[in-house]
Amino acid sequence: MSWLRPLVLLTPPVGWFVVIYLAALVTLLITAFWTIDPFTTQIVQSWNLDNFRIIITDSTYWSIIGRTVGIATLVTATDAVLAFPFAYFMARVATRRVQTLLFAAVLLPLWASYLARVYAWILILNHSGVLNWSLQSIGLPPANIGYTNTAMWLVFSYIWLPFMIIPVYAALERVPESLMEASADLGARRWQTLRDVVLPLAAPGVVAGSIFTFSLTLGDYITPILVGGASSTFIGNVVYANVGIANNIPFAAALSMVPLGIMAVYLFIAYRLGAFEAL
Amino acid sequence: MKFGAFAAAAAVVLTACGSTGTTPGSTQEQPPTATMKPQTSIGAGEGQLNLVLWDGYADKSWADPFTAATGCKLNLHPAGSSDEMVSLMKDGGGGQWDMVSASGDADLRLIYGGDVKPMNTDLIPDWQNFDNYFKGPPYNTINGIHYGISLQWGPNTLLYNKKKFPNKPTSWQVIYDSANSGLITVPDNPIQIADAALYLSKTQPSLGIKDPYELTQKQFDATVALLKQQRPLIKKYWGLATDEISLFKNGDVQVGAAWPYQTIQLKAAGAPVDDTIPSEGATGWADTWMLATKATHPNCAYMWAKWVSTPKVQAMQALSFGETPVNSKACAEMEAQQAGSCHQYHADETGAAYFDTIKFWKTPLADCGNGSKTCIPYATWVTAWTSIKG
Numbered sequence: 277m278s279w280l281r282p283l284v285l286l287t288p289p290v291g292w293f294v295v296i297y298l299a300a301l302v303t304l305l306i307t308a309f310w311t312i313d314p315f316t317t318q319i320v321q322s323w324n325l326d327n328f329r330i331i332i333t334d335s336t337y338w339s340i341i342g343r344t345v346g347i348a349t350l351v352t353a354t355d356a357v358l359a360f361p362f363a364y365f366m367a368r369v370a371t372r373r374v375q376t377l378l379f380a381a382v383l384l385p386l387w388a389s390y391l392a393r394v395y396a397w398i399l400i401l402n403h404s405g406v407l408n409w410s411l412q413s414i415g416l417p418p419a420n421i422g423y424t425n426t427a428m429w430l431v432f433s434y435i436w437l438p439f440m441i442i443p444v445y446a447a448l449e450r451v452p453e454s455l456m457e458a459s460a461d462l463g464a465r466r467w468q469t470l471r472d473v474v475l476p477l478a479a480p481g482v483v484a485g486s487i488f489t490f491s492l493t494l495g496d497y498i499t500p501i502l503v504g505g506a507s508s509t510f511i512g513n514v515v516y517a518n519v520g521i522a523n524n525i526p527f528a529a530a531l532s533m534v535p536l537g538i539m540a541v542y543l544f545i546a547y548r549l550g551a552f553e554a555l
Numbered sequence: 556m557k558f559g560a561f562a563a564a565a566a567v568v569l570t571a572c573g574s575t576g577t578t579p580g581s582t583q584e585q586p587p588t589a590t591m592k593p594q595t596s597i598g599a600g601e602g603q604l605n606l607v608l609w610d611g612y613a614d615k616s617w618a619d620p621f622t623a624a625t626g627c628k629l630n631l632h633p634a635g636s637s638d639e640m641v642s643l644m645k646d647g648g649g650g651q652w653d654m655v656s657a658s659g660d661a662d663l664r665l666i667y668g669g670d671v672k673p674m675n676t677d678l679i680p681d682w683q684n685f686d687n688y689f690k691g692p693p694y695n696t697i698n699g700i701h702y703g704i705s706l707q708w709g710p711n712t713l714l715y716n717k718k719k720f721p722n723k724p725t726s727w728q729v730i731y732d733s734a735n736s737g738l739i740t741v742p743d744n745p746i747q748i749a750d751a752a753l754y755l756s757k758t759q760p761s762l763g764i765k766d767p768y769e770l771t772q773k774q775f776d777a778t779v780a781l782l783k784q785q786r787p788l789i790k791k792y793w794g795l796a797t798d799e800i801s802l803f804k805n806g807d808v809q810v811g812a813a814w815p816y817q818t819i820q821l822k823a824a825g826a827p828v829d830d831t832i833p834s835e836g837a838t839g840w841a842d843t844w845m846l847a848t849k850a851t852h853p854n855c856a857y858m859w860a861k862w863v864s865t866p867k868v869q870a871m872q873a874l875s876f877g878e879t880p881v882n883s884k885a886c887a888e889m890e891a892q893q894a895g896s897c898h899q900y901h902a903d904e905t906g907a908a909y910f911d912t913i914k915f916w917k918t919p920l921a922d923c924g925n926g927s928k929t930c931i932p933y934a935t936w937v938t939a940w941t942s943i944k945g
Contacts, residue, residue: 312934336942403806420737422807423791506789509944521638521745522937 308530327530344511348493351432352486359440367448382438394502397431423505431503432493440485447481483551494535587669597857604855605630607643608656617868627855637661644670648847653856658840659694659916660746666702671845673700678857681864681882688910689881694917695843704860707878708841710913712830714813726833727754729810736788740802740811743792745940749838752778757835768919775931782943815877836912
């Protein structure tokens with residue numbers, strides 16, 4: 277009965293995965309091919325591609341998808357640039373004590389509610405907020421970036437930064453000291469070692485972090501509502517409006533396929549870049 | 556949201572869509588619960604009452620005395636939007652909710668969804684004192700059957716900063732004017748399309764818009780085009796009343812569409828704002844207490860409807876919310892609680908002429924109300940709203 281033990285051990289996690297995760301995804305996929313009766317808003321269970329046709333032919337959805345992916349990319353790049361030096365310092369320069377302190381500093385914001393942190397940014401960025409007040413007190417003109425896409429970019433970059441720092445830190449910490457010494461022994465300068473030894477070895481960590489920052493931004497709909505402006509609709513907002521207001525669940529399901537598809541492509545590329553070895 | 560079931564079958568449809576004199580409501584396809592006979596007397600209270608309501612609609616100042624008088628303990632679930640109310644009330648409230656304080660844009664969805672059932676107005680003595688329009692308005696009364704008891708109403712006003720606009724704006728044009736680019740806010744709600752339609756009905760009479768909730772494709776396209784032109788001028792589409800208050804307070808916006816509630820709150824906070832109903836008129840909301848089809852505490856529900864219809868409670872709610880009571884006897888109570896408030900909230904306006912300037916929210920249906928089914932239904936309003944916001 278040597279097969280029994282692994283079977284018993286594997287059943288709960290595999291069962292959970294199939295029932296909770298895959299079943300939900302399959303339901304979503306099936307619903308996306310249905311439509312609603314425009315008069316009764318009842319779901320009509322006839323197979324067709326209408327929802328996808330609307331998404332592809334209506335330029336509104338292209339601009340919303342483009343904005344969502346664009347800002348997610350920008351946030352990811354920003355976080356990578358901010359996180360790398362920080363994580364490098366934490367992993368390779370700081371003493372044990374400072375390292376612990378920095379860890380706490382990175383993780384501390386995660387203890388506060390997401391909403392509280394976003395609202396804090398509203399207080400900073402709005403017309404009579406801290407930013408404009410500071411600018412004016414040193415004689416500069418006000419920067420009206422409250423309720424714009426710039427505000428969204430700032431807030432997203434701030435909120436997801438810890439999710440980039442931790443995997444980059446993990447990757448950098450695993451770079452063996454001996455490789456750096458060997459590089460130095462062979463006559464490489466510090467920046468050469470950084471470019472040719474440290475960066476390639478840290479890259480999977482950056483890619484792993486980018487999965488978090490990219491997917492978290494891609495799926496968000498609260499920050500666009502709170503700090504976004506007139507043209508800040510994200511894919512998530514349209515999904516939300518179709519479920520909550522229009523009761524058009526099939527269309528919402530079809531639109532949800534878009535970020536799902538984008539993430540599938542993204543994860544495949546990340547996999548090829550070796551990101552999962554750093555997780 | 557099965558409101559359109561009748562639209563497809565509306566072969567003979569006569570709609571009392573205007574607002575003249577005593578309105579018998581609309582004459583349309585019978586809702587699913589039309590044949591349910593409402594109770595003819597109020598029995599002993601069940602000790603509990605579960606309400607889905609706008610935040611503050613069961614304020615302690617009138618809810619506690621109610622519980623003390625009737626023994627009905629209130630369990631409240633404040634909803635954030637009309638759509639949340641509709642989804643909470645699905646399946647007749649599911650036996651979980653007894654009543655909902657629904658607004659006009661949700662009413663027909665609830666009625667035709669079979670989620671609410673007819674109510675007996677004879678059990679509400681104060682109903683006789685309601686302003687004629689609110690005894691049977693088209694958004695809660697179908698074929699003479701009342702699917703709820705009218706509560707309060709208010710106009711959607713034009714809110715402006717007095718420093719930016721020393722002279723009171725007289726037209727909604729200010730929120731479509733590129734001179735105010737980046738200073739405008741309007742509600743993030745598909746029903747906002749009706750505001751633009753109302754504006755066009757006066758400024759472009761050739762479109763022939765009679766009712767901003769019954770738009771043909773051509774009228775709808777013109778309205779959407781106007782709103783798309785407005786989009787670059789908008790600072791932010793507001794979701795919650797408190798969002799708009801902070802936008803005005805912080806100086807992010809100077810003019811926008813609002814409710815009297817925001818004006819009252821902002822004035823109380825010392826902000827230099829005022830509101831007005833421009834010459835084109837205004838849209839308005841009107842709330843109704845509706846009884847869930849599967850209500851498990853109907854006696855407490857009727858006691859509550861009776862309680863909130865009394866002049867005193869009507870006046871209290873009006874003053875705490877900046878709304879207008881439907882009970883014409885509430886005026887004296889309002890004056891007693893706060894002098895001058897009756898006129899300030901237009902509670903002394905009873906003529907049909909005044910109500911003609913307020914186009915009350917109702918769910919847009921494919922049925923144009925004249926036998927034609929070519930009007931644009933609410934689902935399309937929602938899609939269009941997405942494309943307007945881009």
